[in-house]
Amino acid sequence: MHRRLSIAPRLPLACLLLLLAVGPATAAAAQSAAGEGVAIVVHPATAVDDLTLDQLRRIFMADQQFWGDRSRITLLVRAPAAYERDVVLNVIYRMSEDEFRKYWVGKMFRAEVPAGPKIVYSSEMAGELVTVIPGAITFVPAGDVMPGAKVVRINGRLPGQAGYPLQ
């Protein structure tokens, strides 16, 4: 009984110490991901090396549905609750999650697009599909870009470079 009483007051202290130990590490990981930025990756055969942010926005909004060689663009979008999706919604779409959903329902409803984006559930899935679907374009955290992937410059800059817009 006496021992229990002596341990109980220490539990909050232990939790506090745990939070102090884990908290900075979690924050550091988030800062690291945010610092890397989000890379735009296209199918290796797509004849695009550089896009402006406005062009990228037109593609992601489906105002542009074809590449210059007239092949159809296939958009791969990460499922919700991912850092890279938040960046794309904030910087490219400038929409909340519900606005994003309604935007695509509306595009489909008006028959402006034959399909909405394909949803991917991990960076690996995005990286693999973008290499096998002709005309595909996707986004992944810059640190998760697979070797050999074709990363597109945005406004002439690659992830990690000063002024890269998808940070």
Added chain:
Amino acid sequence: MPVNRMLAAAALLAVAIAPAAGQTELDAPVRLMLFSDASYLWTERDVSEGFSLGQVVGHLNAVLAPRLTVAVEATVTSRATGPIATLERLILAYDVSDALRLSAGRFHTPISWWNTQFHHGLWLQTSIARPAMVRFGTPLIPVHFLGVLATGNIPMGGSTMVYEAGVGNGREPNLVGAGDAGEIGGAPAFVGGVRFRPAAMPGLELGLHGYLDEVRADPAAAPVDERILGAHLAWLPNPGVIFEYLHFRHEPELAGTEATTSDALYVQLGYKLPAHPSLQPYVRYESVGIGAGDPLFTGLGLGYEGVIAGARWDFADFAALKGEARFEEFAADERRTSVVLNASFVVPNLFD
């Protein structure tokens, strides 16, 4: 309308069997959506009160070839005499490029922003009621258009210009028809418009539209030249603003007669509460003024002025509850109050 019903039945059948086709390959070429809603109405108007089912709307979008797509929209409307199936849209489209899409079929006439933006997708629109100028069954505008349409997106710097240009069957004698029975007047109808989305203000769209037709509402009378001009401003970020204006000019092809004009407009404001963005109060003012002696609209009771106020609550990702109070004055009638509650949803099949 047996042909129309057969087409609608075929479309619904296609909707029913399509999922199997869509799962056959990685790039599933078939997408489906289903919209519907239900309402409760209390009103001072002389119309039926109580619970009612909205339309059940089925959408099918399919890729037939890399540049060839088809879109089908069919509805089932619950009526006292039984359900009515209707083929609303059937569009076969070929994408030459982003700047040119050629389509043929039955469209939502691009003469009004609301008419093409929301139409049967009640969940998409903030309010329960459509504005009077585009209400279902209104003879004010040709809600549907049967013919061919060219559309395209043209980049202008970071901005986008969208155009539409089409030719098709004119209005039927009852004005509400979409020309399904063919071109009655002998002269085709033309529709066109441009929309501009400036890069500097994402979410803003400005547009101008026009519609030209020769209408024979009364086979015994002279045909009437119809010109409809429209303008819209849609600002969708929060707070949202939608404004539309339509101007109608009707001139009988008869010596000694003059043209008459009529007008319709609405402005709607909506605001998502910052602390509760799923909750959106809204208010709309609208009016329809019919010119004295209008050869097409006189006697149809189209004059209208109304204010609606309501709130939309998106309680789930694809479902919403809406409550709306309406204060309306119809033609020479007194002002009437109505209260409507509505639940709407969409079953999306957007994403793989």
